Amino acid sequence: VATGVLARSMDLDIYNLHPAHAKRIEEIIAENKPPFSVFRDKFITMPGGLDYSRAIVVASVKEAPIGIEVIPAHVTEYLNKVLTETDHANPDPEIVDIACGRSSAPMPQRVTEEGKQDDEEKPQPSGTTAVEQGEAETMEPDATEHHQDTQPLDAQSQVNSVDAKYQELWAELHEA
Numbered sequence: 600v601a602t603g604v605l606a607r608s609m610d611l612d613i614y615n616l617h618p619a620h621a622k623r624i625e626e627i628i629a630e631n632k633p634p635f636s637v638f639r640d641k642f643i644t645m646p647g648g649l650d651y652s653r654a655i656v657v658a659s660v661k662e663a664p665i666g667i668e669v670i671p672a673h674v675t676e677y678l679n680k681v682l683t684e685t686d687h688a689n690p691d692p693e694i695v696d697i698a699c700g701r702s703s704a705p706m707p708q709r710v711t712e713e714g715k716q717d718d719e720e721k722p723q724p725s726g727t728t729a730v731e732q733g734e735a736e737t738m739e740p741d742a743t744e745h746h747q748d749t750q751p752l753d754a755q756s757q758v759n760s761v762d763a764k765y766q767e768l769w770a771e772l773h774e775a
Contacts (some may be wrong), residue, residue, distance in 0.1 A: 694707075
């Protein structure tokens with residue numbers, strides 16, 4: 600999962616990590632912050648989640664929408680769509696290419712019985728969503744008021760610690 604977080608900011612060979620990449624992955628694990636912590640928890644608690652190949656885990660985390668970890672239920676929905684692997688010992692070469700950054704193809708998604716990709720909205724009874732139905736028992740009411748911030752983000756505020764660490768690691772690689 601941490602390799603997938605790092606792969607969001609740089610291309611790397613997931614089967615032959617450079618020592619600087621391996622060091623950064625260890626740091627991501629030690630920091631134990633989102634998105635790593637959210638995705639890790641989802642894979643650990645998901646039935647069969649620890650059986651998936653390295654390629655599908657890295658690719659699914661790498662290609663997840665930025666910020667999806669803010670709502671863990673959205674991470675569950677996303678993983679249910681993209682974890683299409685059936686032969687964990689022999690991952691699809693397309694998935695390996697996505698994980699290693701050799702392809703910009705989107706993650707393949709699960710196809711439903713109707714032959715449609717599972718990313719379409721399905722009508723829900725009584726105005727509830729699938730997330731609300733599936734997690735009604737575990738969700739606590741949110742008493743926090745939410746206000747949309749209408750101020751645009753400047754370019755500097757969009758730079759996160761992963762990008763900064765990437766620059767540091769890139770410099771280390773060039774020194775070596």
